[in-house]
Amino acid sequence: MYTVNTASEIAERIYEFWIRAPQVARNARAGQFLILRIDEQGERIPLTISAVNGDAVRVVFMAVGKTTQHLATLKAGDALADVVGPLGKPSEIENFGTACVVGGGAGIACLPIIARELKEAGNHVIGIIGARNAGLLILEDEMREICDELFITTDDGSKGFHGYAADVLKRELDHRTIDRVWIIGPAIMMKVTSAATVPYGVKTFVSLNPIMVDGTGMCGSCRVTVGGETKFACVDGPEFDAHQVDFVELMQRQRIYTDQEKAAVERFAEHTCRCGEGGHHHG
Amino acid sequence: MADRAADVRVRDFKEVDLGMTVDEAIAEAERCLQCKKPLCVAGCPVCIDIPGFIAEVAEGNFRKAAAIVKEQNMLPAICGRVCPQETQCEGVCILGKKETAIRIGALERFVADWEQQNGLVSPEKAEPTGKRVAVVGSGPAGITAAAELARAGHAVTIFESLHEAGGVLTYGIPAFRLPKEIVKTEIDQVLEMGVGLKKNYLVGRSLSAADLLKYDAVFLATGAGLPSFMGIPGENLPGVYSANEFLTRVNLMHADRFPVFDTPVKHGARVAVVGGGNVAMDAARVARRLGAKVTLIYRRREEDMPARLAEVHHAKEEGIEFATCTNPTRIIGDQFVTGIECVKMTMCKLDASGRPSPQEEKGSEFTLDVDMVIIAIGTSPNPLLVSLIPGLERTRKGNVVVDENGKTSIPHVYAGGDIATGAATVIEAMGTAKKAAAAINRMLREE
Ligand SMILES: Cc1cc2nc3c(=O)[nH]c(=O)nc-3n(C[C@H](O)[C@H](O)[C@H](O)COP(=O)(O)OP(=O)(O)OC[C@H]3O[C@@H](n4cnc5c(N)ncnc54)[C@H](O)[C@@H]3O)c2cc1C
Ligand SMILES: Cc1cc2nc3c(=O)[nH]c(=O)nc-3n(C[C@H](O)[C@H](O)[C@H](O)COP(=O)(O)OP(=O)(O)OC[C@H]3O[C@@H](n4cnc5c(N)ncnc54)[C@H](O)[C@@H]3O)c2cc1C
Ligand code: SF4
Ligand code: SF4
Ligand code: FES
Ligand SMILES: [Mg+2]
Helix, strand or coil: CEEEEEEEEEECCEEEEEEECHHHHHHCCCCCEEEEECCCCCCCEEEECCEEECCEEEEEEECCCHHHHHHHCCCCCCEECEEEEEECCCCCCCCCCEEEEEEEHHHHHHHHHHHHHHHHCCCEEEEEEEECCHHHCCCHHHHHHHCCEEEEEECCCCCCEECCHHHHHHHHHHHCCCCEEEEECCHHHHHHHHHCCHHHCCEEEEECCCCCCCCCCCCCCCEEEECCEEEEHHHHCCEEEHHHECHHHHHHHHCCCHHHHHHHHHHHHHHHHHHCCCCCCCC | CCECCHHHHCCCCCCCECCCCHHHHHHHHHCCCCCCCCHHHHCCCCCCCHHHHHHHHHCCCHHHHHHHHHHHCCCHHHHHHHCCHHHCHHHHCCHHHHCCCCCHHHHHHHHHHHHHHHCCCCCCCCCCCCCEEEEECCCHHHHHHHHHHHHCCCEEEEECCCCCCCCHHHHCCCCCCCCHHHHHHHHHHHHCCCCEEECCCCECCCECHHHHCCCCEEEECCCCCEECCCCCCCCCCCCEEEHHHHHHHHHHCCHHHCCCCCCCCCCCCEEEEECCCHHHHHHHHHHHHCCCEEEEECCCCHHHCCCCHHHHHHHHHCCCEEECCEEEEEEEECCCEEEEEEEEEEEEEECCCCCEEEEECCCCCEEEECCEEEECCCEECCHHHHHHCCCCCECCCCCECCCCCCECCCCCEEECCHHHHCCCCHHHHHHHHHHHHHHHHHHHHHC
């Protein structure tokens, strides 16, 4: 059993959990993720390791469907059936000179651990974090503390730059040298934002989020096309050279179970109101 | 001995083969000639005293029979069900030359099931030696090595990356062939011998390779779980699965019971399964149980299929169509799979394995309309951990190189099962594990 040490909602529908998982915490590096299963009926879902403290790891997730909504109902002291990790290859961190980490929405959660390792390696670190509006912006203070410079963008202009992270990234690339870029967020955001670094020839990483099952390279559910080759994101990634990724295929594969996912959410909503058991469904 | 009727069993995941009754078992056991030099034993990779246990069955001493079997094989209810007996023990039984071979597998299953229902007796253990052994992977190889090493008095810990033990027995072979309670009971019996099991540990990640090598001995049994794809256009379309993914979703995650269980799986109406081995048969029969009309596409002839005979027969009974001498060239679809384009194959001269090598017939392309494709053309050794151990020698195909005792290029590291042999069988995996465990025991005792 893996205990949830703390559980809090840090923005609308975005939750921060610290989970006790010593074997994950002991070995976790920037860019890696874990897979958890809530209970015996649960599915395995991947979440990025966002920070480590002692024998606990932090995950930050958006409640989008059945499992993440169910997870959001858990409180400090509750237990998860399974947590496995750290999974995936660590980020390739060196002293590049100037590095920029860009996050969109819940994807911002993946940045602190990468930014911290980049900083420790001696880089000048620029952060760009963007959300739809000021209320959905997460981890601003933490990112401000780690990064040498931090830019904020909102789609509606309610805070920081009025527009997209891609706009700020372009602006910065126009007037200075940036040696490496990481972009993490929804697939469409990564596609659009990484296009911005192409003309500048800057090596850019994205963290891909295809549908996974085992997370250990045994099923191929997570296969993505990178540079014309099929890769398994859970073991060959999840970070890949953004300019080689077939984002259209990724987005198509993310939609495989849309109908079932919709049914599962509806069933979950019905279940939670009727039995009031906080989402723990039986049979 | 009876199979449930095909039209009934395709509607559930309950066991197909109901096994022998007491009377049937005794009658079958009485047929055994009790050979002085039993050929059958040499055909069993774990050397079960076959005439010995069969003699006890003939006498109605089922508990004694079970003890004799478990002397050499701690997973008899599993092996009795899934061993390719026709090419192992039964294939060499002397009676097979004239009449029909003794049904050794079915008898083994009978005594194992009898013992499960009448109270299991744990085998004896040697005095603790104080030596620590790490076993990586909880498939048949890992479980077998752990049982042997625990019996010899060593402190054994098994590391398993998934949330359930059993390897392919749990995530691959479907319940209608191998009920999961049977697997769990046999594994639990090994754990009750004092073997530690750490689930959710991906060795190489959750435990570093360096920390693994600190054990007094290491047994690598990580299997051959990396699914191969064909490399044809359209393979990444939604609706195309590896057999491993499809079977894992259903067997391990219980997607057949979605939404009670959270993991989804597509229920195709017309499914093509590519391959001719056990894995292909299992995938086809699972898809059938999820309501599909299934076509199995295989590039050679039916007689060349590597699957167990019983499973080919069962698959046919269940209405799986066989398109043999056929090879896929392209998977068609826009948002989702809509078809698979194939070409007919002609059989030409024999290849290295003695089988006719198939050649494409020009202009024979045709398209099957399907909404789902499952690729079951094979798997290769799991590269993750073995690539992280410095100095561990591997073949070009990725198998760990071992000597006849399972010893690798690193002195206290042994390997067995599919990671060493490439995808093989449960009983071969167990045979290699037993040899390695014996060698590890010798090494630890000499130290
Ligand atoms: C390596 C990796 C790291 C991730 N890190 C984070 C993170 O830190 N924070 C976060 O909020 N989300 C993260 N995700 C996405 C997260 O796993 C999904 O949002 C979650 O699985 C949705 O489950 P659900 O049942 O709530 O929603 P559903 O309604 O079932 O699915 C919503 C969408 O999520 C995706 N999804 C569904 N099941 C899976 C699955 N088994 N694996 C991957 N994606 C799936 C699909 O595209 C689907 O359309 C990550 C995904 C990957 C692959
Ligand atoms: C669908 C299917 C049907 C089959 N049917 C038959 C049959 O009828 N008869 C027969 O004899 N054979 C059959 N086989 C083949 C047989 O199952 C295998 O040969 C056998 O399971 C190999 O055993 P193993 O212990 O070497 O590996 P596996 O059973 O593959 O077990 C390996 C285990 O190691 C774990 N692992 C891998 N890497 C790590 C790591 N780094 N850290 C921790 N754990 C790790 C895996 O999760 C897995 O649980 C079938 C195979 C499949 C896929
Ligand atoms: S374990 Fe397999 S090969 Fe050995 S006797 Fe039993 S069925 Fe035959
Ligand atoms: S070879 Fe056949 S007949 Fe002879 S002992 Fe073995 S099972 Fe009995
Ligand atoms: S999730 Fe199964 S191979 Fe990547
Ligand atoms: Mg879900």
